Amino acid sequence: MTDRSLPGLSDEFSVDAADAALGARIREYRMMRRMSLRALGEAAQASPGFLSQLERGQVNSSIGMLRRIAAALGLTVADLFDQDSEPGPRVVRRADRPMLHTAPGSRKFLISQRPLSHLEVYAGEFDPGASTGDDAYTHGDSQEILLVLSGAVRVELDGRAHDLEAGDSIEYRSSVPHRVVNSHEVSAEILWIISPPTPD
Missing domain, CATH: 1.10.260.40 (lambda repressor-like DNA-binding domains)
Structure with missing residues (x-):
């Protein structure tokens, strides 16, 4: 070249x-x-x-x-x-994860990295009483899996509540109105896996 x-x-x-x-x-x-x-x-x-x-x-x-x-x-x-983005395995340290703007008391981090974008993976942290917001939201029409890593959360899908504890997961379409809330007294950590990626 x-x-x-x-x-x-x-x-x-x-x-x-x-x-x-x-x-x-x-x-x-x-x-x-x-x-x-x-x-x-x-x-x-x-x-x-x-x-x-x-x-x-x-x-x-x-x-x-x-x-x-x-x-x-x-x-x-x-x-x-791009020599800074090697095509092989890439380690993303917890302290270096990009953080996205979220509702008060919660934090959302991007885990998946460019340029290979078959799916998106986000980690979420919720303080006691925190949620993704007062209203349910949608984004595109992709397959979405939510996995609870620690603590417990309530996932509201189109108005229906699902209580999940550590190790539990739920799968749904991202086009379905959804909301996550931590109504417990301990923090919760979750993982979102979305394929294909959708605009926020």
């Missing part, structure tokens, strides 16, 4: 090194997606042979082709060059 405006390509990188690094990242993301070269080729309008050479750093690719490859992998072109 010769376009130095793309992230991840410094002047210190030789073109060969950049091609090899890019190819390795494409292969890792493809393997994480459990896609064959043929499947990626069909989605990106490229031959499996070309993709194989690209993954080995033996050929260059146009920006247009990289856009198609990235889209087929559920990424952006910038993701392919």
Whole structure:
């Protein structure tokens, strides 16, 4: 690749090194997606042979082709060059989890990280008496699972209450009005798992 405006390509990188690094990242993301070269080729309008050479750093690719490859992998072109976001295992320390704005007495943290976004995972903490808000809410129409990690909560689904304790879970559509409340005297911690991701 010769376009130095793309992230991840410094002047210190030789073109060969950049091609090899890019190819390795494409292969890792493809393997994480459990896609064959043929499947990626069909989605990106490229031959499996070309993709194989690209993954080995033996050929260059146009920006247009990289856009198609990235889209087929559920990424952006910038993701392919982002050296700070490795495609392998990524550890997110509890203290480093991004926190989202929530109702008073509760905290919501994003666990799942970009760029592979097949699902969203959030951790929630509820002080005694705290909730997700006075009103039930919806977001998209995805499969959502709520798992209670500690304490106990009440999950209200379309006006119907479900009392859950540690280890209990409940599954529902995110399009169903839902609300979580901790009416107990101890804090509660939960996990939300949503697939596919939905806008908040």
